[in-house]
Amino acid sequence: MNHLPYKEWLLTEAPLSAEQDDALQEHLRTCEACRQIEPAWMDVKALMQKTPAAEPLPGFS
Amino acid sequence: MIYLEPEVIKQAQKGDTEAFTQMVEAYQRPVFNLCYRMLGEHEEAEDAAQETFLRAYDNLKRYDDERSFSTWILSIAAHYCIDQLRKRRLTFLSMDSFPNLDIPDANPGPEAAYHRHEEQQRVQALLKALNPQDRGAVVLYYWYDFSYDEIAASLSLSVSAVKSRLHRARLALAQTWTEQEAKKYAAERKHHESPAL
Numbered sequence: 001m002n003h004l005p006y007k008e009w010l011l012t013e014a015p016l017s018a019e020q021d022d023a024l025q026e027h028l029r030t031c032e033a034c035r036q037i038e039p040a041w042m043d044v045k046a047l048m049q050k051t052p053a054a055e056p057l058p059g060f061s
Numbered sequence: 062m063i064y065l066e067p068e069v070i071k072q073a074q075k076g077d078t079e080a081f082t083q084m085v086e087a088y089q090r091p092v093f094n095l096c097y098r099m100l101g102e103h104e105e106a107e108d109a110a111q112e113t114f115l116r117a118y119d120n121l122k123r124y125d126d127e128r129s130f131s132t133w134i135l136s137i138a139a140h141y142c143i144d145q146l147r148k149r150r151l152t153f154l155s156m157d158s159f160p161n162l163d164i165p166d167a168n169p170g171p172e173a174a175y176h177r178h179e180e181q182q183r184v185q186a187l188l189k190a191l192n193p194q195d196r197g198a199v200v201l202y203y204w205y206d207f208s209y210d211e212i213a214a215s216l217s218l219s220v221s222a223v224k225s226r227l228h229r230a231r232l233a234l235a236q237t238w239t240e241q242e243a244k245k246y247a248a249e250r251k252h253h254e255s256p257a258l
Contacts, residue, residue: 011231040235040242044187048203051184052177053094056107060089 003027003034010038063087063131070130074121081121085114091131091205092138098200099142099193101185109145113138128214135205136215139197143216146193183241190237195230198223 006027009016016024028035065087072080092113097106116137117124124133188196197216201207213220 007232008228011228011235036239037232037235040238041231044231044234044238045203047180047184047187051180053090053204054097054103054106054181055090056093056110057103060093060107060110 003031006031006034007037010034011041063091065130067126070121070124070126074124081118084117088131088134089114092134094204095135095138095200096142098184098188098204099139099196100145101189105145109138109142112141116141129211131205132207132211132215135201135207139201139215140217143193143197146196186241187234187237190233191230194218195226195233198226199230199234202227 005020006024009020009024028038065084069080069083073084089110093106093110096109096113097103100106100109113134117134120137124130188199191199194216198212198218201212201215207215209220209223212218212223216223218226
């Protein structure tokens with residue numbers, strides 16, 4: 001099965017057009033591999049967003 | 062992102078050490094965080110941040126004030142860290158040899174500190190699945206809100222290369238996450254299934 005452009009659409013930060021979104025949802029109904037990517041990427045992104053910036057120890061500068 | 066008065070940078074370019082100190086104080090946290098995300102180890106990140114400021118000091122006269130100062134200094138840090146990661150590979154200190162992370166926490170309750178530490182470890186374990194330049198692109202995009210153009214300028218890549226590296230990195234991160242979750246699930250299952258006798 002050709003997973004392009006679906007992987008691209010699953011992982012893009014840009015909004016999808018209505019047509020792209022429809023095509024993606026259709027693909028996800030039949031593709032287990034792509035269906036796993038979306039929640040995994042959402043979890044990774046949520047983790048990165050909630051992980052604060054690391055800071056140097058006091059007295060660093 | 063930090064904003065530093067252009068006048069301070071101009072003074073530092075003229076050799077004013079007080080202005081340079083002000084610059085270091087303003088940028089030490091973002092520079093350190095970038096180095097830490099890239100290298101995954103506290104002490105090494107501090108050394109890299111110090112090296113970044115030394116290089117900035119040596120090259121300050123070449124800084125073009127038409128360009129964002131944040132982009133310029135983070136670019137120095139990113140290049141330095143990418144070089145360090147490449148050297149690690151050459152000396153066979155593989156990415157798998159990431160040391161344990163030790164993030165200081167200003168006011169840790171034991172449980173909160175434990176969770177924060179776990180999260181930091183998890184993030185670093187994910188980032189180390191990426192090659193140095195992909196890692197740099199992810200860190201600049203997700204921790205610094207850099208645009209594609211800014212990442213391209215910082216990492217000496219084309220904008221299309223940045224986009225394709227970010228796409229590849231997101232896919233790798235999602236796949237690594239799925240593998241980690243599967244391992245975690247298998248370990249928990251094994252633990253619960255261990256015979257009582």
